[in-house]
Amino acid sequence: MERQSFNTPKTYIWEVIWLTALIAAGLAATSFLSWISVGILAFCTLSAFLFFDWRFSPLGILSPQVSPENIIGTMKKEDTREENTLEEDITPKHLILMAHYDSAPVSLLYLPSMVKNFRSSLFINLFLIVFALLISIMGVLNLGEPLVSWLRWILALYFLIQGLITSFDYLRYGYTNGACDNATGTAAAMVTARRLWDKPVPGIKVSLVLTGAEETGMNGSKYYFTNKNFSFENTFVLNFDSLGKGDLKIITKTGSISTITYKNKLVAAAIMTARNDKKFNCVETASWHTGDFDTIWFARAGIPCLTLTAQDKEGAIQNLHRPEDVIENIDESLTGFTIDFAESLVRRL
Ligand SMILES: [Zn+2]
Known part of the structure; x- marks a missing residue:
């Protein structure tokens, strides 16, 4: 770590x-x-x-100013052994599972x-x-x-x-409790990472990146993006944000002034998973223009990335940045469903 x-x-x-x-x-x-x-x-x-x-x-x-931290976790050495043997014929993919753990001001x-x-x-x-x-x-x-x-x-x-x-x-x-935004996303990223570390997909190295300061303009992920000590070649970023209530969405458009479109291999894998697996047929694409997500820097740089979030029927994230964002208003099964969805889309990469 x-x-x-x-x-x-x-x-x-x-x-x-x-x-x-x-x-x-x-x-x-x-x-x-x-x-x-x-x-x-x-x-x-x-x-x-x-x-x-x-x-x-x-x-x-x-x-x-404040000094928050990004927390980065990677696979233990022994977990990567299988993948190393593959390195000669295929360049390994690097999957970053991301979620912000800071909460927003009300x-x-x-x-x-x-x-x-x-x-x-x-x-x-x-x-x-x-x-x-x-x-x-x-x-x-x-x-x-x-x-x-x-x-x-x-x-x-x-x-x-x-x-x-x-x-x-x-x-x-002061600040929200952050149960939905973004304890749910943090939990989903951590459990997805655990599952992919326990049962690795050959040729995919998985890192977990929990960012701070998303709510001040995605500054944690920006810092991670600009201070990388490796190239982002063959890298994919799967971000989890606000999965407390409503329907799971594959975000394909964000941006408040200029629009950012997400069209890449990871999005394609997510759409395929939703289409081809009965269990995930209810997962649809959606857009989000109220603020943005940690994937923004990667999307602007052309690195394949995707944010999974949940929206209500009106396309809103429930209780976002309000005092009602507490655990009583969370549908835990949705977080579990998201983890299943994330794991199966990664296995499709
Ligand atoms: Zn958030």
Whole structure:
């Protein structure tokens, strides 16, 4: 077992607080800060687009930092002996079973009514940030007064309220219990690894990677991805996230601003397993655009990867980032079903 420590912002909430506070301050201070205000709003616009496209954003540096760990487990030496004899004729595959073990800050943003419109409200807010930048430029140039001044104050208030909505429940409740997101995924990854170590698939080396800081922008898996000491050639990443209730899904599309499509050997094996095995006929493909998964870095780099998650009939993850994410609301049989599904899809690789 190996531990990999890294630095990351404490939660994404601080990044949103910084963003909304800077926008409000930039708008409110336009009349005396002049072009400095425009600079602040330009910084916020750029940061917001980077942040919500799950890329490096300077907002992270402004937030309080913590040092969580990724925990990496690999097969014991004696388990790999069988596989080594095969090495000469076939290049062995490396399968990484992944799940994040951190839990999320509670946020009003994840009330079911809010989650439903997550992507459209994100686009509206991004539009309003660009609009705020234009309004501040007009303010400095003294155009359209007094309407522009009124708009500046209304927008400043709007962004302060947005910051409050995002952080209010975090300041009251702190973090979720995380039973579904993501104790279920962690358990599924661990048991699948155990099964594949006990009964190895010839030619497949299995590693278990439990990541920290997924909820701050998939930073644990990003660290693992960028600080690898091996090439990702012939590597597959199977990620488990939020398997508490609902129906098991093979995620084929994610992304909040730009869309990421999952079309690779691992996804194909999952779809084949669902199609050809009666027991798994109910498993379907689905998309997810409310936040993202640890597989994002691997998908962007073209490494075959897949996230398994469970959704309700509306396509939502139940109790996500809410105080109700506790063990009483977990359907344990679903986690077991996911492990069976994962094991059989790996045996199909
Ligand atoms: Zn999660």
